[in-house]
Amino acid sequence: MLEAEFVQSRGRSGPLGGRYPDLLSEANLDHIHVRRQGDTIVACCVARRATWLTGSERWQAAMIGFVHTLPAARGKGHAAALLEATVDALAAAGSDFVVLWSGLDGFYERLGWEAHDRGVFGSMTLAAVGTPAVLTIDSDRFETLRARSDSDRIVRDAAAYRALPLPVTAVGTLFASHGAHAAAALVGAAGDARYVYEAHGDDAALPALWRTITAGVTAVYVNESIGSPLHRWLARQVPIEFSGQQLAYWRMLSPRARRAAWRNWHIPYFDRI
Numbered sequence: 001m002l003e004a005e006f007v008q009s010r011g012r013s014g015p016l017g018g019r020y021p022d023l024l025s026e027a028n029l030d031h032i033h034v035r036r037q038g039d040t041i042v043a044c045c046v047a048r049r050a051t052w053l054t055g056s057e058r059w060q061a062a063m064i065g066f067v068h069t070l071p072a073a074r075g076k077g078h079a080a081a082l083l084e085a086t087v088d089a090l091a092a093a094g095s096d097f098v099v100l101w102s103g104l105d106g107f108y109e110r111l112g113w114e115a116h117d118r119g120v121f122g123s124m125t126l127a128a129v130g131t132p133a134v135l136t137i138d139s140d141r142f143e144t145l146r147a148r149s150d151s152d153r154i155v156r157d158a159a160a161y162r163a164l165p166l167p168v169t170a171v172g173t174l175f176a177s178h179g180a181h182a183a184a185a186l187v188g189a190a191g192d193a194r195y196v197y198e199a200h201g202d203d204a205a206l207p208a209l210w211r212t213i214t215a216g217v218t219a220v221y222v223n224e225s226i227g228s229p230l231h232r233w234l235a236r237q238v239p240i241e242f243s244g245q246q247l248a249y250w251r252m253l254s255p256r257a258r259r260a261a262w263r264n265w266h267i268p269y270f271d272r273i
């Protein structure tokens with residue numbers, strides 16, 4: 001059901017289970033929520049729990065994705081009821097907040113979610129020059145730079161780096177340096193296009209990093225947080241069009257989260273469902 005909706009009907013490929021190995025797996029069955037009518041599953045959604053760090057504070061984060069109702073069963077409140085039950089279960093399990101990303105207009109706000117997004121999306125086309133960098137994951141080296149430059153972050157283990165967000169077919173960490181300065185990016189590839197999920201490190205190494213990312217590719221899409229070092233550098237130096245994103249919807253569950261400066265928070269694209 002999910003593959004028909006989120007993969008095939010959107011012209012994408014590859015089994016979803018392979019793209020989100022920690023999500024659509026036996027180990028995560030407790031977080032795959034369904035609503036039944038008789039023997040038929042009419043609606044589903046999937047949750048992921050994660051740790052979110054802001055400075056020295058730790059938060060129990062939860063994300064929801066793959067919200068879906070069978071076409072024949074739509075408009076009867078199934079998705080609304082399932083979302084409420086899922087949020088209640090996440091609250092009971094100690095989640096401080098829940099966040100999801102959706103292009104639906106008005107649906108989540110009517111259900112009590114607050115729209116707030118610090119994401120920016122940039123895209124540009126290029127003439128392919130040079131040879132594309134080979135994409136492999138060096139999560140240890142990447143995490144070292146990430147921990148140095150990002151005080152707010154989702155905790156990731158090595159398995160988290162195996163995710164393949166739609167529509168990419170490979171993900172890798174790219175590194176570049178300029179003198180003693182170093183920077184790294186997490187990048188996905190779909191054909192000759194590259195998706196930049198985040199960049200860390202020293203500003204002085206960003207030009208070299210950008211050259212590494214763009215070598216031999218015909219299109220680059222950048223998912224960043226507004227005002228991040230890469231966003232600021234690109235906006236100044238590169239003819240790339242950025243637009244603000246309006247995809248994130250939040251529910252603060254714990255009193256501590258409600259009091260937090262959560263409107264400054266941005267969950268990187270790579271960690272999402």
Ligand SMILES: CC(C)(COP(=O)(O)OP(=O)(O)OC[C@H]1O[C@@H](n2cnc3c(N)ncnc32)[C@H](O)[C@@H]1OP(=O)(O)O)[C@@H](O)C(=O)NCCC(=O)NCCS
Pocket residue numbers: 005043066067068069070073074075076077078079080081101102103104105106107110
């Ligand atoms: C969106 C979806 C999950 C709603 O499921 P559902 O069980 O019909 O939802 P409910 O019956 O609880 O709620 C229906 C409401 O959703 C609204 N809705 C449905 N599709 C919508 C859309 N594309 N944009 C905005 N609102 C939409 C309906 O207008 C209705 O609102 P109303 O009750 O005020 O009239 C279902 O249409 C679906 O599976 N769509 C395809 C997959 C998808 O887009 N998933 C969301 C990805 S984040």
